[in-house]
Amino acid sequence: MVIPWGLYALENVVENVRRDGEVILLTLDLESGQTVSRVGLWERDVYVYGCRFRVGCIGGVWTKEEYRGRGYATRLLESAVKRTWEDGGDVLLVSGDRGLYRRLNCVAAAPYHLFKISRMDAEKFLKGAVEPVEYRDGDLSDLTRIYQMEPIRYHRAIEHFRCDVDKRHWWPLWPGWFHVKRNTYMLKFGSQSLAYMVIQPFAQGGLSGKIAAVCEYAGSRNAVVEAILWIFKKYGVEKLLIWVSPFDVELQYLLNKVGLKSEIEDLPGHTIRMVDFPRLCEKIRPYFEAHLGCRKAELLKFKRENDVFTVEFQGQRLQFDGKMIVRLVFGSVEEAVEMPDGGELATMLRKVFPIPFPWPGLEAF
Numbered sequence: 001m002v003i004p005w006g007l008y009a010l011e012n013v014v015e016n017v018r019r020d021g022e023v024i025l026l027t028l029d030l031e032s033g034q035t036v037s038r039v040g041l042w043e044r045d046v047y048v049y050g051c052r053f054r055v056g057c058i059g060g061v062w063t064k065e066e067y068r069g070r071g072y073a074t075r076l077l078e079s080a081v082k083r084t085w086e087d088g089g090d091v092l093l094v095s096g097d098r099g100l101y102r103r104l105n106c107v108a109a110a111p112y113h114l115f116k117i118s119r120m121d122a123e124k125f126l127k128g129a130v131e132p133v134e135y136r137d138g139d140l141s142d143l144t145r146i147y148q149m150e151p152i153r154y155h156r157a158i159e160h161f162r163c164d165v166d167k168r169h170w171w172p173l174w175p176g177w178f179h180v181k182r183n184t185y186m187l188k189f190g191s192q193s194l195a196y197m198v199i200q201p202f203a204q205g206g207l208s209g210k211i212a213a214v215c216e217y218a219g220s221r222n223a224v225v226e227a228i229l230w231i232f233k234k235y236g237v238e239k240l241l242i243w244v245s246p247f248d249v250e251l252q253y254l255l256n257k258v259g260l261k262s263e264i265e266d267l268p269g270h271t272i273r274m275v276d277f278p279r280l281c282e283k284i285r286p287y288f289e290a291h292l293g294c295r296k297a298e299l300l301k302f303k304r305e306n307d308v309f310t311v312e313f314q315g316q317r318l319q320f321d322g323k324m325i326v327r328l329v330f331g332s333v334e335e336a337v338e339m340p341d342g343g344e345l346a347t348m349l350r351k352v353f354p355i356p357f358p359w360p361g362l363e364a365f
Contacts, residue, residue, distance in 0.1 A: 013037075013072070015079065023060075023365075024083065026076045037063040037072035041080045042365045043087055045155035046358050051284040052155070056084030056275065059095040059172070059365035077104055081275060090280035092273040095172045095365050105307070105322035106271035109330040110357035113262035115255050117240045119232055124258040128226030130194065132234075135165065135184035142186065142193035146219040152247060152356040153218075154363045164362045171200055171215050172364050173243075173269040180362065187223040195219025197227060198362065201235050213241040216361030221251040243268070246331075247356045266333050267357065269364075274325050277309050278302040284355065291351050300348070316345040330357050 013028045013036065024041040040060035045052055058080055063073050077100070084092055094101050097108060135143070143165070144158050156164075169180045178200045187195040198216040212235050217224050231240055244251050244262070255262070274280070281288075281302040288297035301312040309325040311318050318339065320328055328337045331354030339346045 015076070017083075024080075025060075026079050026083070028072050028076060035064075036067040037076055039073065039076040039080050040365065041083060043084065043089060044363060047151070047153050047155060048284065048356050048358070049151050049287055049290075051287050053091065053280055053283045054084075054087070054089040055091045055093050056080065056087075056089040057093045057095070057360075057363065057365040061096065061100070073100055074104070077101075081273070085275050088279075090274075090276045090283065092275050093360070094271045094273065095269065097269070097271045101271050101273075104273060105326075106273040107323045107326050107332065108266035108270075108334045109272045109326050109332045110267040110270075110354075111246055111264050111331050111333050112267055112359070113244045113246060113252060113264050114268075115242045115244060115260055115262045117228065117242065117255075117260060119238050121258075121260060122229050122232045122240070124260075125225060125229045127229060128222075129189055130187045130223045130226040131189070132185040132197070132227050132230050133188050135181060135186055135196070137166075139186050139193065139196075140165075143184075143196055146193065146196055150218050152245065152358050154358055169362060170364075171213075173215070173360075174200060174202060174213055176200070176202060185227070187219065187227050189223070193219075195221075195223040195227075197224060197231075199231060199235065201237070210235070210237045211239040211241065212237045214243075215364075216359070217242075221248070221254055224251065225254045243359065245356060245359060264333055267360075270360065272326050272330060272357070274309070274322060274329070277304050277325055277329075280329070287355065288352050292348055296348065311345065311349065313345040313348060316343055318345055318349070328353050330354050 012031050016027050016029055018025050022042055026039045026041065027035045028037040029035050038060060039058060042057040044055050044057055046055055061073055081092060094106050140158065140162060144161050147153060147156060165180050165184055167180055168177045170177055180198060183199045185197050186193045196218060197214055199212055200215045201212045212231065228240065285297055288300060299313055303310040307322045309320045324337055327335060339349065
């Protein structure tokens with residue numbers, strides 16, 4: 001039974017905020033100090049072609065069983081949205097996809113191509129000159145440099161890399177713990193590091209046998225492709241999964257060239273909500289200028305009133321609700337955004353949207 005807020009408020013639950021490292025923990029606690037509901041928030045900056053904006057990453061959403069159905073998690077998620085906005089966040093990335101998140105205007109968005117490479121497919125990849133070498137502490141500077149050259153990425157300091165690589169990691173796209181360090185490989189040509197890959201093995205297999213996934217890669221795409229046959233031999237798997245951004249046309253080309261086809265789906269295991277659309281658009285204005293020119297980008301106006309998001313250009317106006325604005329900005333396989341066939345504003349929006357969304361990889365929360 002769902003209990004109205006006015007009744008369960010009598011239980012004297014108190015909302016608290018504390019930190020666990022970089023994670024902000026929002027909790028509802030009883031007077032005894034017992035936590036009955038919790039939401040974790042991890043705030044990250046991202047770069048998209050040089051434009052920097054802020055993402056609030058949500059994970060660890062939990063309510064004690066006997067306190068479920070009372071709106072506790074909803075209350076904490078609303079507080080997390082507010083906290084993200086106050087901290088300058090523009091977008092919310094939620095680890096998961098369920099009714100709780102959908103009711104808060106979180107939607108599936110940001111399409112990715114999934115390549116499922118079989119052992120037979122792997123034979124199409126000839127052994128190249130690249131040598132995969134297990135990551136060592138001395139590779140940290142190369143790892144950081146390679147990632148920093150990615151045009152679509154999270155902001156990471158070297159301390160962040162050091163912490164992320166030297167740990168056990170839970171990857172929500174494919175639940176299960178794995179040791180990052182022993183599954184990270186520098187792809188080298190002689191003494192030069194060209195790329196790196198982080199592999200998550202999955203030993204339980206099933207009807208299709210053992211499988212593995214590339215949960216993060218950066219650097220030379222050709223080096224990544226040359227390492228694929230080696231991965232099959234190293235891990236003894238029957239299938240390898242690689243998710244590739246639609247904006248990563250080079251890796252798509254290299255995989256398509258050997259006859260591989262992909263399935264396209266929205267960012268798996270996650271949903272997205274818009275937090276501050278006008279502020280996001282102001283931060284990515286240089287991106288608009290590159291596609292539209294400075295004058296037209298300057299004349300674009302972005303507004304929000306309640307759940308109505310408005311884009312204006314020289315007297316033309318288009319409006320979207322909270323779900324459709326996410327699908328417009330980041331793209332979506334789940335549901336297309338309807339826009340008029342004519343009009344300069346619609347044409348401009350098709351030129352600039354969708355924008356890329358960085359693959360969570362080791363940022364997954």
